[in-house]
Amino acid sequence: MAAAAxxxxxxxxxxxRVLFAVEHAGFSQALGTVSGSEGRLAFDPDDxxxxxxxxxxxxxRLDLGDDAWNxxxxxxxxLDAERHPEARFxxxxxxxxxxxHARVIxxxxxxxVTREVALEVTLNAVKRHPMPPFRRTxxxxxxxxxxxxxFGIYAWPSMIGxxxxxxxxxxxxxxxxxxxxxxTPSVDAPGTPAPSDDSDPSPSPARKRxx
Numbered sequence: 770m771a772a773a774a775x776x777x778x779x780x781x782x783x784x785x786r787v788l789f790a791v792e793h794a795g796f797s798q799a800l801g802t803v804s805g806s807e808g809r810l811a812f813d814p815d816d817x818x819x820x821x822x823x824x825x826x827x828x829x830r831l832d833l834g835d836d837a838w839n840x841x842x843x844x845x846x847x848l849d850a851e852r853h854p855e856a857r858f859x860x861x862x863x864x865x866x867x868x869x870h871a872r873v874i875x876x877x878x879x880x881x882v883t884r885e886v887a888l889e890v891t892l893n894a895v896k897r898h899p900m901p902p903f904r905r906t907x908x909x910x911x912x913x914x915x916x917x918x919x920f921g922i923y924a925w926p927s928m929i930g931x932x933x934x935x936x937x938x939x940x941x942x943x944x945x946x947x948x949x950x951x952x953t954p955s956v957d958a959p960g961t962p963a964p965s966d967d968s969d970p971s972p973s974p975a976r977k978r979x980x
Contacts, residue, residue, distance in 0.1 A: 775813035775820060778907055778941035782807050785939040787826060791917070792930025801833040801842070808858075810941045812907060814895050817865035822873060826856040846924040853880045861885075868892075873911070882920045888913045888937070898942075905943040912936050 782805045793799040808824030828850040833839055843850040860875035869892045877886040893908040915933040917923075 773813075775811045775816065776905075777944045778810040778812055779944060780806055780808040780810065780824065781906075781940045781942055785941075786937070788936040788938075790934040790936075792932070794928045798934075799833065801831055803828065803831050805830045806939075810907070812895075812941070814868070814892065814907075817863050817871045820860070820863050820871075820873075822858070822860040822875065824858045826858075828854055828856060847922055849880050858886070858888075877915075879920045880922060884919050886913055886915065904945075907941045907943070909939045909941075910937070911939070 785804075785806045787803040787806065789801050789803070790798040803826055806824055806826045808822065810823075811819070811821045813819055828843060828848055831839060831842060831848070831850075833842060842848055845851070857878045858875050860873050862874050864872040864874065866872065871890050871892075873888040873890050875886060875888070876883050888911045890909055890911045893910060895907045896905065898904055898906040913935040915935065916931050917929070917933055918931050
């Protein structure tokens with residue numbers, strides 16, 4: 770019998786973020802983030818080999834904590850974000866390590882140049898999210914190392930290091946299917962968890978019981 774297809778998930782752009790670190794003139798590691806990534810993940814936690822990943826990263830969402838620095842980084846001699854507004858990663862193969870770790874190899878396209886990159890991935894959890902709409906969610910952490918020169922980014926070599934360290938935190942929400950109608954239970958369904966105190970700090974008015 771043919772194996773069932775892995776579930777399809779969509780990256781949650783609110784809870785997915787890329788952190789990068791690059792040497793600043795030998796004084797420190799400059800830190801920046803990019804938020805708003807979107808993508809599609811096919812994933813079965815019992816069969817990492819079948820997983821596929823396709824992600825787009827909006828470079829205009831880059832933030833180094835200073836508007837002038839952001840503008841300089843997005844300029845044509847560095848990321849050239851006007852002509853290449855997004856980075857894109859597409860997996861080509863998965864190398865499982867153990868039930869919660871794998872190496873995800875794929876092609877990263879940045880500034881119009883495509884190179885193979887390996888992500889060291891940790892699966893943090895796959896479970897139904899405790900908050901509405903109670904969808905099944907997969908959470909991952911990942912790291913990778915890039916050479917900016919490999920992507921044709923050569924400007925300011927005395928100020929900006931070549932090695933770029935990446936840390937990625939991602940959450941992906943499973944697509945709804947007809948075979949899985951209980952992702953979003955009725956608010957009155959038995960067993961539906963009530964919001965925890967830290968999710969709703971304001972007290973709810975007591976309900977009047979019927980006689």
